[in-house]
Amino acid sequence: MPFFSVSKKIILSIIIILGLLGALFFFWFALEEERFLVQEMKNQAQAIYYYIDMTRQWISGHGGIYVKKENHFLLLTPSHFTKEIATFAQHKIPYQIRVAVINAQNPNHRPDEFEKEAIRRLQNGQKEVWKIINAPEPIFRYAAPLRFSQECLSCHSEFKNNIQGCISIGIPATNAFKEFRKKKFFLGVYIASTLVVVLAGLIVVIRFFLLDPLEDLIDAFRRVEEGDLKTKISLERGQEWRRLAKSFNRMVEKLASHQKELEIKIQEATQELKSAYEELKRIERYKSEFFSNITHDLKTPLTSIKLATEILMRKDKRDDPQLFIIQKNAEKLTSMINNLLNYSKIESGRIKLNIKREDLIELLDDVIFTVQPLAQDKGVRLELKAPETPVMVPFDKERxxxxxxxLLANAVKFSPREASVVISVDQRPDSVVVSVEDYGPGIPEEEWPRIFEKFYRGSETKSDGMGLGLAICRGILQAHGGEIWISKPNHAGIIFNVRLPLRSDNE
Structure with missing residues (x-):
């Protein structure tokens, strides 16, 4: 099963979704718990502040209070009361209470950095200021305006229209945050455990009701794809799966039925094609035999005509043009019949090769020597570009x-007067390529695929041949394990390329 199969993708998706939901719930709950904790400390600080503030106002409204100290009574003003209650609180409760005033003469009332910032904000209209400071243990700091009643303003006139101080309260938060971290840890463990249990339950349910039948269905499709049309499945995990299994089984039955019908039709078509092919081979054999017989039968009377013409020309001392015409046409007919015989042998696979390792350069010299009279008659120059050393290649010299x-006669025939025909020899590691390049009218590229077909004559050719020359050339080269093709030079004309292998199985 592939690593990222459907079942694993579904399980992975469930894990990711549940994990994200669990993480979101955890962070949301932790954030809300932290907010609740801070709000609780804020509420405590507010309660202390309001208690001190109301007590100060009550004392101020009664002109102060007298407290007994040893054997006499002392008058306490609101400021003295705040100081005394702060001193008393240091030993009884964990809270820190102090009065902070800007430019205070008493060092005990000089504000620290938090109180300075709090007074500045209170002067700007903020009703209260609070902050959690971690130095070195976390402490919740709270500050609210230092307010004076009308009775107090006679002595503290500088506070009449402006806030110059604050009541500062500090609540230690170490235990509270320690408890918060403990709750957060247990919450994380609880959420993780719950997710694991829920995930395990979901996986069991999904695998039983979805993944297992789905894998069975995929396996059945795979067997059908491999050609097993006898595959049947039974999915008993729910009504939907049972309907799907029935539909699948009906589909496979129809496929098997169609396949049988198709196999029967293919067998019938194959038999028809085989019969047609046999008939075609028989017709082709008859055609080859017909060409072979008719050309062989034609050679005998043509040979007699040629001999009779030669005898008449020797007896008649004059140059009789009629005899010359008979002789030329007899030679032409002989050439055409020989081409038919050669192609018939090639087509039927009866061509016999006498392959020997010969010098290709020497063969090309002989061909050039043979074509030279035709070239001189048209003023065409024949140029051979070949290595100076012999190029030994296995081939049938006559073929x-x-x-x-x-190729060379065609190149001369279609070349304009005073043109050139270049024969080039390119020796390669495993073969030799001979190129015959002319400067004639060339061959249209759309005719290149058909130029080597039998009886095909180009649309622009003026030759009266049968169109077998290039077909015979290709057949001979294929029998040698070589090939022939056309390429276009960078000038008017055409290039015929012949490749011969340096090794031959028939050698």
Whole structure:
């Protein structure tokens, strides 16, 4: 099963979704718990502040209070009361209470950094200021305005229209945050455990009702894909799966039925094609035999005509043009019949090769020598570009002579007067390529795929041949394990390329 199969993708998706939901719930709950903790400390600080503030106002409203100290009574003002209650609180409760005033003469009332910032904010209209400071243990700091009643303003006139101080309360938060971290840890453990249990339950349920039948269905499709049309499945995990299994089984049955029908039709078509192919081979054999027989039968009377013409020309001392015409046409017919015989042998696979390792340069020299009179008659220059050393290649000398003679004669025939025909030899590691390049009218590129077909004559050719020359050339080269193709030079004309392997199985 692939690593990222459907079942694993579903399980992975469930894990990711539940994990995200659990993480979101954990962070939300932790944030709300922290807010609740801070609000509780704020509420405590507010209660202390309001208690002190109301007590100060009550004392101020009664002109102070007298407290007994040893054997006499002392008058306590609101400021003295705040100081005394702060001193008393240091030993009884964990809270820190003090009065902070800007430019205070009493060092005990000089504000620290938090109180300075709090007084500044209170002067700007803020009703209260609070902050959690971690130095070194966390402490909740709270500050609210230092307010004076009308009775107090006679002595503290500087506070009449402006806030110059605050009541500062500090509540230690170490235990509270320690308890908060403990709750957060247990909450994380609880959420993780719950997610694991829920995930395990979901996986069991999903695997039983979804993944297992889905894997069975995928396996059944795989067997059908491999060609097993006898596959049947039974999914008893719910009504939907049972309907799907029935539909799948009906589909496979129809596929099997269609396959049988198709196999029968293919067998019938194959038999028809086989019969048609046999008939075609028989017709092709008859055609080859017909060409072979008719050309063989034609050679006998043509040979007699040629001999009779030669005898008449020797007896008649004059140059009789009619005899010359008979002789030329007889030679032409002989060439055409020989081409038919050669192609018939090639097509039927009856061509016999006498392959020997020969010098290709020497063969090309012989072909050039043979074509030279035709070239001189048109003023065409024949140029051979070849290595100075012999190029030994395995080939049938008579057949390859016929190939290059055909190519070179065609090149001269279609070249304009005073043009050139270049024969180039390129020796490669495993073969030799001979190129015959002319400067004639060329061959349209759309005709290149058909130029080597039998009986095909180009649309622009003026030759009266049968269109077998290039087909014979290709057949001879294929019998040698070589090939022939056309390429276009960078000037008017055409290039015929012949490749011969340096090793031959028939050698």
């Amino acid at each position: 390859m002579f016929q190939v290059f003679l055909n």
